[in-house]
Amino acid sequence: MSPDISLIDSALRTWKSNIDRAGKLFGALSESELQREIAPGKNRLLYIWGHLAAVNDALLPLLGVGEKLHPELDAMFLSNPDRSQQKILSGEELKRAWEEINGSLWAAFSKWTPSEWLQKHTSVSDADFTKEPHRNRFTILLGRTSHLAYHLGQANLVV
């Protein structure tokens, strides 16, 4: 493996390990366990899981992979607070969406070359990217890996 391929391999392993941990943690909970709050008065586990799914779904357009697979997650788990929406996915439905989204991301992630990983993401302009070349796909991957870990730490307090 060349150095750049090895560095990407490390990042993909770390992403995958956090995705798998989250899938195992949330996927093992019953519908009623998913109603538990991560702390008194805070978001429910179902909302945290949906939030992670929505953020990952938004990676598809942000990284130029394609359209969102589940744009409906946005209103349920991202742009509105927990308990504000009448219509919300069940744990069962969320599990399917979670697997579908992460499967699509992985299909792209596992075939990008180093120069593809270093391309700009779609919400930065060409001009800004020239000045700030770190606003690339790889930096987004690492940031979203931290985001997964951040919420895993919270969920683990109550499961």
Place this chain on the structure above:
Amino acid sequence: MSPDISLIDSALRTWKSNIDRAGKLFGALSESELQREIAPGKNRLLYIWGHLAAVNDALLPLLGVGEKLHPELDAMFLSNPDRSQQKILSGEELKRAWEEINGSLWAAFSKWTPSEWLQKHTSVSDADFTKEPHRNRFTILLGRTSHLAYHLGQANLVV
């Protein structure tokens, strides 16, 4: 920047941003605020901060930078549970240790070349490293960045 240098730059930015967030979050708390538990019956904020400091201190030998700067953190915040030790650092003392440890790590991190980042860490044997070359310094950096984010998510529930 060559591709490998760019990839490392992204990882260092993500590490630094988590370190800075943790330093700001914990460093702004009074001694009495640091006594707060992250959830009923769970670890105190002081313990979480000390735990992160101890884990980072252990990176110095693990990554071959040098000896631990604060081996006393181990018994206080890593190998024993919260509230089990009589002698424990204050927030003030922990803040100094935190800055010292992360400063030493950064001094090494910011000068390693790609091939130095891909060297094995010190707790894997040569034979195992030949079979599993991902057990390198870079993978450790990414894992410890997730570890920081994991506990930041918990601490943010109560600050």
